[in-house]
Amino acid sequence: MTRRGAGDAAKGQRESGNAEQAQRSAGSARPGAARAAEAAGLAAALDGAIGEDARERRGAGDAAKGQRESGNAARAQRSGGSARTAEDARREPARSPAGVELTEEEQGIICRRHPVNLGAVIAPDGEVLGAEWPEGQYAREVMEYVTGCACGEIIAGADRMLACVRFLRFLGRADLDVRTEDADFIIRMIETTFKHRQGEALDGSPMRGKPFLLEPWQKFIVYGIMIFYLPGTNERLVKEAFIFIPRKNGKTIFIAALSWALGWLSRASGARVYVVGAALKQAMETFGDWLYVVEGSMYGSRKAAQRDGWRILDNNMEHSISHEKLMGGSISLNALPGNPDKQDSLNSPFVIADEAHAYKTPKQYNVLKEAGKAYTNKLAAIITTAGDNGTGFCAKRVEYCRKVLRGTVRDDQYFIFMCSADKDEAGDVDFISEVQHRKANPNWGVTIRPADIMNDAMQALNDPQQRKDFLAKSLNVFTSALNAYFNIDEFRRSNDRAEAALGIDPAWTVEKKIKYIARLGVTWYGGADLSKLHDLTAACLHGQKGEIEIVIPHCWFPIVAAAEKADKDEIPLFGWRDDGWLDMCNAPTNNHQAVVDWFVRMKKAGFKIAQVGHDRKFCREYYIGMRQAGFTVVDQPQYFYKKSEGFRHIEAKAKNGQLYYLGAEPYEYCVSNVRAIEKTDDMVQYEKIQPEHRIDVFDADVFACVRMLECLEKAGRAAAWFGEDKS
Numbered sequence: 001m002t003r004r005g006a007g008d009a010a011k012g013q014r015e016s017g018n019a020e021q022a023q024r025s026a027g028s029a030r031p032g033a034a035r036a037a038e039a040a041g042l043a044a045a046l047d048g049a050i051g052e053d054a055r056e057r058r059g060a061g062d063a064a065k066g067q068r069e070s071g072n073a074a075r076a077q078r079s080g081g082s083a084r085t086a087e088d089a090r091r092e093p094a095r096s097p098a099g100v101e102l103t104e105e106e107q108g109i110i111c112r113r114h115p116v117n118l119g120a121v122i123a124p125d126g127e128v129l130g131a132e133w134p135e136g137q138y139a140r141e142v143m144e145y146v147t148g149c150a151c152g153e154i155i156a157g158a159d160r161m162l163a164c165v166r167f168l169r170f171l172g173r174a175d176l177d178v179r180t181e182d183a184d185f186i187i188r189m190i191e192t193t194f195k196h197r198q199g200e201a202l203d204g205s206p207m208r209g210k211p212f213l214l215e216p217w218q219k220f221i222v223y224g225i226m227i228f229y230l231p232g233t234n235e236r237l238v239k240e241a242f243i244f245i246p247r248k249n250g251k252t253i254f255i256a257a258l259s260w261a262l263g264w265l266s267r268a269s270g271a272r273v274y275v276v277g278a279a280l281k282q283a284m285e286t287f288g289d290w291l292y293v294v295e296g297s298m299y300g301s302r303k304a305a306q307r308d309g310w311r312i313l314d315n316n317m318e319h320s321i322s323h324e325k326l327m328g329g330s331i332s333l334n335a336l337p338g339n340p341d342k343q344d345s346l347n348s349p350f351v352i353a354d355e356a357h358a359y360k361t362p363k364q365y366n367v368l369k370e371a372g373k374a375y376t377n378k379l380a381a382i383i384t385t386a387g388d389n390g391t392g393f394c395a396k397r398v399e400y401c402r403k404v405l406r407g408t409v410r411d412d413q414y415f416i417f418m419c420s421a422d423k424d425e426a427g428d429v430d431f432i433s434e435v436q437h438r439k440a441n442p443n444w445g446v447t448i449r450p451a452d453i454m455n456d457a458m459q460a461l462n463d464p465q466q467r468k469d470f471l472a473k474s475l476n477v478f479t480s481a482l483n484a485y486f487n488i489d490e491f492r493r494s495n496d497r498a499e500a501a502l503g504i505d506p507a508w509t510v511e512k513k514i515k516y517i518a519r520l521g522v523t524w525y526g527g528a529d530l531s532k533l534h535d536l537t538a539a540c541l542h543g544q545k546g547e548i549e550i551v552i553p554h555c556w557f558p559i560v561a562a563a564e565k566a567d568k569d570e571i572p573l574f575g576w577r578d579d580g581w582l583d584m585c586n587a588p589t590n591n592h593q594a595v596v597d598w599f600v601r602m603k604k605a606g607f608k609i610a611q612v613g614h615d616r617k618f619c620r621e622y623y624i625g626m627r628q629a630g631f632t633v634v635d636q637p638q639y640f641y642k643k644s645e646g647f648r649h650i651e652a653k654a655k656n657g658q659l660y661y662l663g664a665e666p667y668e669y670c671v672s673n674v675r676a677i678e679k680t681d682d683m684v685q686y687e688k689i690q691p692e693h694r695i696d697v698f699d700a701d702v703f704a705c706v707r708m709l710e711c712l713e714k715a716g717r718a719a720a721w722f723g724e725d726k727s
Contacts, residue, residue, distance in 0.1 A: 096152025100435050103422050105158045109165065111150040121147050121168065129168035134227065136180030138187050142223045145216035157439035159244075159418035162405040166416075167224055176228050176237060182265060183226035187219055189261040196253070197292040202449060209296075212257055215250070217417070217442040222258070224415045225379065234377070237413060240369070241381040242401050244418040246476045249443040252282075255352055255383055256289035259333060262350045262379070267329030269375070272348040276368055278358035280337035286354070287319045287335035294321055338364050346371035349378045357387030357394040360570050365393065386420070388468070390478045390488045391665075391672045392570070398478070420476035427489045429477055431470060432457045440475040484689055485676035488668055491654050491661070498548045498660035506663075510580045513662055514552065518606035520545050525711065526599060526612035526631075527703025529696045530619040534558060534589045536571070538666070538696040539598060541607060542704035549653050551661040551704075553697045554598055559584040569692040572665065581666050592622035596629055603631075611711060613703040636703055640685040646705035647676070647684045670698040 094102045096110060111121035111129065120131040129150070133143045148154035149164040156164075170176060191214060196207040214222075221243060228237035245251055255275055263273045277283030291312065299305040302312060311322045322332040334348075338359065351368040359365060365382065372378030384394055401416045403409040421429045421436040430436055434454065441448045453474060460470040471477040499506060502520075504513055522543035529538045537556040542549065557565070557573055562584055566573045576582035583598075585591055603609055613636035616623040626633045636642070653659040661667045673693040676686040688695050 096155075098153055098155050100152070100155055102152070103158065103424075106152075106161065106422075109158060109161050110152045111147075111165065113147075113151055119143070119147070121150050123165065127169075127172075129165065129172060131172070134171065134178045134180050136223075136227075137184040138219050138223070139180055141216055142220050145220050155435060155438040156442075157420055157422050159402065159405060159416075159420060160439070160442075163224075163417050164220075166405060167220070170228055170237075170412075175231060177231050178227050179229055180223070180227050183223045185265055186222050186226065186258070186261040187214060189264055190214060190257040193297065194253075194257040194260060194289075194293055195297050197289050197296075199447075202446075212253060214254075214257075215443060215446060218250070218254055221415075221417050224417065225381075236377045238415045239372075239378055239380070239413040241379065241415040242397060242418070243381065243383040244398060244401070244416075244420070244476060245383070245385065245442060246419070246440055247385050247473045248447055249419075249441055250447050251383055251385075252285050252354070253289055255354055256286040259286070259350065259352055260290060260293065263331040263333055266349060266377075267326050267331050269349065270330045270332075271350065272332040272334065273350045273352075274334045274336055274346060274348050274368070274371065275352045275354060276336045276338055278338050278355040282354055283335040283337055284319065287314070287321075287333075290321050290333050290335075347374060348372060349375035350381075351379070352381045352383060354383055356382045356384040356397070357389070357392070359393045361567055362393050362572075363567060386472045386476045386478045388472065388479055389672075391669050395478050396572075418476075421471075423477070423489075427487075427493050429471060429475060431467070431475060432461055436475060484672055485674050485686065486651070486654070486671050488672045491659065491668060491671055492663075494654045494657045494659045495661055495663050497657040498550075499663075501548055502545065502550075502660060510662060514605070517550060517552070522550065522608070524602075524607050524609045525704045525708040526609055527636075527700040527705070527707065528595055528612065528614050528622070529700040529703070530590075530592060530595065530614070530622055534561065535565070536694045536696045537590045537595065538670075538700040539595050540697065540701040540704045541602060541609065542701055542708055544708065547656075548658050548660055549650075549705075551659070551664075551667065551701050552602075553581065553661065553664050553667050553701065555582040555666050555697060556590045556594055557582060557584055558588055558590055559586055560588045569694075571669070571694060576666050579665065581664050592619050593625060595622060596625040599626065599631060600629055611707045613707040634707060636706065641683055642706060643702050644683045644685070645709060646702040647686060648682075649705055649709060650701065664697075666697045667701070670695045674698055 094107050096102055096106075102110060108124055111123050114120040114122055114128060114131075117131060119133060121129050123129055130143060130147055133139055136142075145154065146164040146167055149156040149161055150168060152161075171178060191211055194212045196210050196212055199207040201207055221241075225238045225241055226236065229235060230237060243251075259273045259275050263271050265271075275283060275286045277286070291314070294305050294310055294312070295302050299308065299310075306312065309323050309325055311320075311324070313320045318334075319336075320332060320334040322330070324330045338353075346368065348371045351371050353359075353365055353368055356365060365380075369380040372380060382394075382397065386398075387394060389395060398418070400409065401414070401418060404411045404414055405416055405418075419440050419442050421431065421440045423429055432454070434450070437448075437450070437453050437457070438444045441453070444450065444453075456466075456470055456474060460467040468479045472479050496506075502517075504516060508516070522545050524541045524543040527540050527542065535557070539554050541552040544550075555576060562573050565571055573582060573584075577584060583594060585594060599609065599612065609631060611632045611634050612626060613634050614623055614626070615638050616633075616635050617637075623633055623635075650659065673689050673695050674686050675689045676684050678684055686695075
């Protein structure tokens with residue numbers, strides 16, 4: 001269900017009238033043949049000129065814009081005469097034109113309308129964006145949405161605002177051509193041929209059989225993907241897309257409609273389109289929408305569609321719809337469940353990965369992305385909601401896309417549209433706020449019923465067990481697994497705050513950060529976990545600089561088993577190696593001497609290591625080797641009541657924003673896999689969430705932290721004793 005103004009309502013009436021007239025003119029002809037003839041002429045008609053109807057709509061849009069500009073000018077004149085003082089402005093929180101209080105990040109993003117050309121906006125850096133709007137049937141609607149989000153006239157979160165500002169900057173680039181023909185074709189194709197298979201409008205009226213009309217944000221996605229070209233070529237700029245929206249925002253039908261239109265657009269290239277769901281049932285939703293359009297909307301029955309050349313396969317082996325002789329080309333639409341081991345042979349320019357938050361490894365997406373390598377104008381798109389795994393593939397992809405939107409990474413071939421609720425400085429979400437509901441849900445008030453989502457929010461407030469799913473599925477905020485003890489966001493916030501307090505630039509390399517830390521004059525304590533030398537082995541240094549505690553982790557893994565474990569157990573080992581946090585040996589097991597050598601290197605680099613804790617029943621050779629290298633190694637059995645002290649200390653430091661671990665991914669991965677049981681005496685006994693997960697790096701840090709705490713306690717007792725003796 002979508003909302004429209006008077007122009008769009010008139011358009012719907014005209015299209016409905018045209019369809020009825022075409023059906024009456026068919027007379028006594030065979031219904032299947034009439035529909036087939038109508039479908040046969042459809043693509044040619046859509047490829048033609050925009051026509052008088054579009055010009056009428058554009059004229060109406062120009063008039064409406066003129067009225068808006070006049071109203072804006074009048075409001076600006078009235079506001080100029082107010083007696084509001086500068087002191088009043090400083091006391092009041094910054095608000096958007098929509099009346100929403102802005103976060104600190106949004107204040108640095110929000111644009112303002114150009115005082116003369118109200119179609120353009122002025123970015124915070126003074127650059128004028130959107131001075132010239134592209135020519136296109138739907139360009140005005142898209143640009144009004146984009147500039148509205150960028151200026152805060154439409155309620156949107158920081159990620160969505162940045163996506164719109166990025167689009168405006170692309171429009172102004174001299175090294176890109178802008179062509180809207182393909183984008184307009186896709187939107188027309190969807191709105192004139194694609195119909196709702198199920199659902200109800202907000203008023204409860206049935207939607208089955210009614211045209212699927214795109215919302216402005218969906219048209220923006222189509223334009224953002226399709227209109228930018230490398231100059232002087234037919235090669236589109238965008239090759240990948242990441243669309244991150246909560247559930248029930250019309251995501252599934254939009255996927256089905258977009259893939260349908262992309263297939264028609266590229267029929268001359270013999271296009272194959274694959275929509276891959278995390279599970280077969282998800283993929284079948286898309287297939288059901290295609291089937292309804294072909295059988296129900298275009299022909300009336302499967303037999304009539306098959307007589308006209310459509311091949312429909314719907315069995316336990318394949319779910320596809322294809323036509324080999326479709327207006328000078330062919331089309332093949334395929335719905336698949338996610339199975340990377342059976343999808344290496346895919347060859348397609350368009351692949352859409354649905355619900356990527358359920359992907360266990362990057363391979364599931366990378367296999368799909370590789371399917372388009374033989375095509376120039378290819379597209380690999382992810383459309384997904386947040387999930388439970390805050391360190392998994394999808395969460396990492398969200399982090400990468402946020403870096404792209406904020407300009408810390410440049411990736412022009414990636415289109416990004418992300419909607420989620422904002423977090424405050426403490427990392428919390430005001431999940432009962434209507435503003436946050438609207439920021440996270442672009443279809444708020446369309447497919448998202450305001451009363452329903454507010455009711456769900458109140459249930460999440462009063463019944464905490466509902467909160468995790470509400471945050472993930474309705475507000476698009478990643479949450480930890482239900483049985484994970486730590487909130488990884490707390491550790492990340494602590495790392496950022498402690499990094500700033502220590503005077504460390506986040507842009508520094510790991511090597512530069514370690515060299516800086518070595519000069520801080522900290523006493524260090526070590527810990528190591530070598531319980532399985534044929535698996536992940538970890539070591540940590542733990543030190544204290546004032547109130548801030550610093551953790552420096554390192555890992556080892558035998559390369560013989562690395563590929564298998566990385567894929568099977570979802571451990572990003574090769575990424576850790578590339579970032580400098582992990583070493584790989586060429587033997588079936590790790591060499592304990594490599595761990596000894598790391599401690600020696602750190603000592604030579606300026607780290608004063610007082611003690612190292614280790615349970616010597618695991619790899620006594622390491623215990624001996626460390627002593628021979630001149631380290632004080634303390635036998636530290638893994639009694640839970642001993643480890644509980646280190647566990648609680650690390651937890652408290654993270655909550656207080658005083659724990660710094662250099663942003664090391666292995667540390668975050670292991671922290672997010674900790675499951676803990678609190679005893680009646682406040683002791684903690686912890687273990688892995690799942691057998692295939694790892695917590696070795698966190699375990700090594702607990703060893704090191706226990707050593708530090710025990711040494712500080714002994715030093716305190718000694719100082720007190722000598723103080724009493726002196727007196």
